[in-house]
Amino acid sequence: MESFGARLRAAVASRGPLCVGIDPHAELLARWGLTDDADGLAEFSRTVTEALADRVAIFKPQSAFFERFGSRGIAVLETTIRRLRRAGALVLLDAKRADIGSTTAGYAAAYLDPASPLSVDAITANPYLGVGALRPMMERARAHGGGVFVLAMTSNPEAAAIQQATTADGRSVAQLVVDEISQLNEGVAAGSFGVVVGATVGESAPDLSRLQGPILAPGIGAQGATAADLRAVFGAQLPAVLPSTSREVLSAGPDPTALQEAAARSLAACRRVLNGGDQPS
Numbered sequence: 001m002e003s004f005g006a007r008l009r010a011a012v013a014s015r016g017p018l019c020v021g022i023d024p025h026a027e028l029l030a031r032w033g034l035t036d037d038a039d040g041l042a043e044f045s046r047t048v049t050e051a052l053a054d055r056v057a058i059f060k061p062q063s064a065f066f067e068r069f070g071s072r073g074i075a076v077l078e079t080t081i082r083r084l085r086r087a088g089a090l091v092l093l094d095a096k097r098a099d100i101g102s103t104t105a106g107y108a109a110a111y112l113d114p115a116s117p118l119s120v121d122a123i124t125a126n127p128y129l130g131v132g133a134l135r136p137m138m139e140r141a142r143a144h145g146g147g148v149f150v151l152a153m154t155s156n157p158e159a160a161a162i163q164q165a166t167t168a169d170g171r172s173v174a175q176l177v178v179d180e181i182s183q184l185n186e187g188v189a190a191g192s193f194g195v196v197v198g199a200t201v202g203e204s205a206p207d208l209s210r211l212q213g214p215i216l217a218p219g220i221g222a223q224g225a226t227a228a229d230l231r232a233v234f235g236a237q238l239p240a241v242l243p244s245t246s247r248e249v250l251s252a253g254p255d256p257t258a259l260q261e262a263a264a265r266s267l268a269a270c271r272r273v274l275n276g277g278d279q280p281s
């Protein structure tokens, strides 16, 4: 199978550089007039999928909001993944998994093996147990054309104390993560291993110049960052950036046309920045 990096590049070329997060918060379900249960979740996910699956390059369902309804929520997640992929979209499951290597192998089998009912194109992973502990995910991803996005510098304000701490060799923890992921992409034009760097981090972003893989940039919209902030955060690495937003688009629902217009607005704003159209004169 073609690599995730190549498939992502093709999807972005045809549908544009935007990842839409599917985060069915209780407040959003209420605002959409839906019940806060698995039926409401199913209706929410169906509406988002029908409105956007044929026009957005990649979706990022947030596993937490499906897990909170137990097995019925997971069943909705399975259906949602299937429908999104059938419509030609890529699916990046936001589960932020990690564990010791032998258990990570279980997560890899759950999400990155085509035989699993929860199989997706890529997942988010947490490097706190060491990037090396994620190796079973990387191996399974390589074998099946999948991808892994590893948290490097996240969008939340609490993150700096750990992620910007200095390691024994003087690099920040975030930089160490980026460097280890860069090694995995070495020699590949469009790497399948990405990092997560929030659009909110300002000028403290790590050096991403050797990554050769995608940079997932959440934090646009509800968390305060705008598409215009991407330039200051990512500079020369903008072409590798995959901006991601959830509530900014989802809060326009449940009307499908309003959802489509909100996604088109977010995409246009990101495109302007990524293509250099908003350069200050």
Ligand SMILES: O=C(O)c1cc(=O)[nH]c(=O)n1[C@@H]1O[C@H](COP(=O)(O)O)[C@@H](O)[C@H]1O
Residues within 6 Å of the ligand: 021, 023, 060, 062, 094, 124, 153, 154, 155, 156, 196, 197, 198, 218, 219, 220, 221, 222, 223, 244, 245, 246, 247, 248
């Ligand atoms: O991995 C992520 O996607 C992620 C990383 C990060 O640094 N910050 C962050 O907000 N996220 C996720 O991105 C989504 C943000 O949603 P909105 O703030 O509504 O756009 C949530 O699902 C978060 O879990």
